[in-house]
Amino acid sequence: MGKVLMKGNEAIAEAAIRAGCLNYFAYPITPQSEVAEYLAKRMPEVDGVFLQGESEVAVGYMIFGASACGARVMTTSSSPGVSLMGEAISYITAAQCPAVFVNIMRGGPGLGGILPSQADYFQATKGGGHGDYRLLVMAPASVQEAVEMMMEAFPLAEKYRNPVMLVGDGLIGQMMEPVEFPDNLSIPATNKDAWATNGMDTRKSDKRNLVKTLYLNPEELNAHNLLLKAKYERMKQEAVKYEPYNLDSAYQVLIVSYGTMSRVCKTAIDMLKDEGIEVGMVRPQTLFPFPEQAIFEAAACESCKVALSVEMSMGQMIEDVERCIKGRLPVKWHGKCGGDVPTPEEVIDAVKRLIAEY
Amino acid sequence: MEPDLDGIVIIAGAYGSGKTEVAINLAVNRKRAGYDVKVADLDLVNPYFRTREAAALFNRWGIELIVPAQEWLQADLPILSPAVSGLIRQAGQLTILDAGGDDAGATVLAALADAFVGKTVRMLQVVNPYRPTTDTIDKCLQIKAEIEAASGIAINGLVSNANLMDETTADDLYSGYDFVSELSRLTNLPIEFVTAAQELLPELNLNRFLTPVLPIVRQLTPPWRKAGVIKCKN
Incomplete structure (x- = not known):
């Protein structure tokens, strides 16, 4: 496949498939809806699943569920929709499950407008949901870079067992640029045994995997947060670009x-x-x-x-x-x-x- | 040889095929040739890069542009100005209707069916074979059928708009034209014109095309690039 002309949203969608993501749950919102439109057509061709949730709140937990089962999964949305996913994002980071979130940002606060914005910087880098957590946040400047970052996002999410968020202002989603796709890069996660609740299907050890975010014991919760903190420090050493x-x-x-x-x-x-x-x-x-x-x-x-x-x-x-x-x-x-x-x-x-x- | 079109011309085609850039450049090209030109932005599906962004250009050239009311210009709502049916009923020498992409974008045309009664309408399918949604003849035929079903209007001409934006080479243009020629042969529809970026024209062997050529001066540019300047001929 040589160069083709694609909208950022379409290219992000195609890149996800080539990265081996066959589970996509989303709810349409401007200026991101072309991702859902594209994958609604494309997922059945590759035996993948696109399911439109009844809201972004539901989508967040569909992502959590699929990820907990060991599936490579992502969603895309725009600012107000990502706000609604905030709670689930906090739970997913707490449970140390990998997933990819894409935010094609529009103007805010509130309903704001549908034009390009970068006003979700705090939401992406400092929280959005509750508790001590971080997302690995990538910000492409071109359609080609969006493709490359999408291909990297899934392995990174799995390496750190943490959600990766790709943020682009509305233009990244809406503009068209010539783009070239790398070959499929669907390298399977090597650490799935550490978290996936997929029965004994692919399990090598007989250790029980439990996906949970509730730690009532203060020492246990503190230890859990220290573990997460160490992981974010590791990201700072290894993943900055x-x-x-x-x-x-x-x-x-x-x-x-x-x-x-x-x-x-x-x-x-x-x-x-x-x-x-x-x-x-x-x-x-x-x-x-x-x-x-x-x-x-x-x-x-x-x-x-x-x-x-x-x-x-x-x-x-x-x-x-x-x-x-x-x-x-x-x-x-x-x-x-x-x-x-x-x-x-x-x-x-x-x-x-x-x-x-x- | 430049495209010689008049009457009501609908610019339709697959999502992202370049309809709006074609519509804007066609409007200015014909205006420069002395035509009375009117344009209506019928894109109800695309949130960015719409004909309305060329409002200042049209104003300079004296081209009438019908868009939704100012306060709704950036709304994420399918607003169809009532002025559009008036425009169709009292068409200019050349009236260009820039439809949205795919069948979803063409659906709005069905809502204007009453206004089209008794009018001769040319509906052109803009084709860019470098878009993955129209990179095979079959996909182009399918989109053609879907647009026709949604709009209730038959497509009766093609536009070869093969491009990779700034990275387009002369060879890309030739092979794209050959692709659209094959589509033309299979559908029995004429290629009304082929587009070529203004800056590529000196490199092109225009005898390679059996159809008129519409030079494109890119208007829908991202903010870090200036729109091309369309100069007066005189």
């Missing part, structure tokens, strides 16, 4: 931006370069774990006077950027959160204002 851009220049401003917003920033950085103004960028490809070290080091560049968090949210990622920079540089915010994506010219203006100020 980012892309540096123009960091080999003597940049005056360091931009941190992700997803399609980072592509606007790249255009702005290229245009500024033509004017003789150097700007560097760290693009987090994982939002948790966050590229802490990369941003800390990039902020140490002698020519760099100020950092700028460019996000389609009202200053959410900036808190992580500040945390990484540890007071070395002033950290400023630029963004929009109504559905319009900031233009390269707006980013250029913001950069020039900062250069004049610092």
